[in-house]
Amino acid sequence: MKLIKLIDERLEEFLMVALLFLMAVLMIIQVVCRYCFHQSLTWSEELVRFLFIWAGFISISYCVKKGISIKITQFEALLPEKLADSIDIVRNAILLAFCLYMVPFSLRYLQQCMHNGSTSPAMGIPMTLVQAAPLVGFLMVSVRLFQYILLAIHNLRKGGRMF
Numbered sequence: 001m002k003l004i005k006l007i008d009e010r011l012e013e014f015l016m017v018a019l020l021f022l023m024a025v026l027m028i029i030q031v032v033c034r035y036c037f038h039q040s041l042t043w044s045e046e047l048v049r050f051l052f053i054w055a056g057f058i059s060i061s062y063c064v065k066k067g068i069s070i071k072i073t074q075f076e077a078l079l080p081e082k083l084a085d086s087i088d089i090v091r092n093a094i095l096l097a098f099c100l101y102m103v104p105f106s107l108r109y110l111q112q113c114m115h116n117g118s119t120s121p122a123m124g125i126p127m128t129l130v131q132a133a134p135l136v137g138f139l140m141v142s143v144r145l146f147q148y149i150l151l152a153i154h155n156l157r158k159g160g161r162m163f
Contacts, residue, residue: 012058012059012061012062012065012140013062015054015055015058016055016058016059019051019052019054019055019058020055022051023048023051023052023055026044026047026048026051027044027048029041029044030044030045042122043122043123045122046120046121046122046123047123050120050129050130053130053133054130054133056133056137057134057136057137057138057140058136058137058140060137061137061140061141061143061144064092064095064141064144064145064148065144065147065148071091076088085152085156086156088152089149089152089153089156092145092148092149092152093149095145096142096145096146096149099138099142100138100142102134102138103138103139103142106134106135106138107135109134109135110128110131110132110134113127113128113131114126114128
């Protein structure tokens with residue numbers, strides 16, 4: 001049970017820190033190799049690009065989990081609390097619908113990539129490892145939005161603010 005709670009609370013943070021740390025280390029190694037040894041690694045920039053794609057999709061889930069998004073709060077501040085909270089639930093439900101709508105497209109995109117059998121130019125790894133990022137990202141965001149909406153409805157029914 002503790003493992004599930006830890007995954008629920010820290011999954012995105014752990015993945016993002018690991019990916020960003022690995023990206024930084026790879027770029028430092030690339031710079032050292034280029035300027036100190038006059039040799040360039042052919043694969044490091046490609047790997048960093050792929051890690052960046054994964055970090056981008058995982059960060060969307062993190063932002064949803066933390067309630068960080070671009071939104072206009074001045075309008076909501078003028079509304080009564082329950083109405084503002086209800087609008088927030090509707091906004092997140094629309095975003096959830098969009099993410100669930102994108103899941104089949106992401107899956108088809110991944111399947112096409114698997115069918116093509118394409119590999120990355122420098123490293124030769126299957127591109128399905130990179131093309132899986134949108135599918136995993138939309139699924140993670142959907143789970144976080146579903147959690148957020150359920151908690152918001154529960155708190156709204158209890159009569160308090162959402163968070």
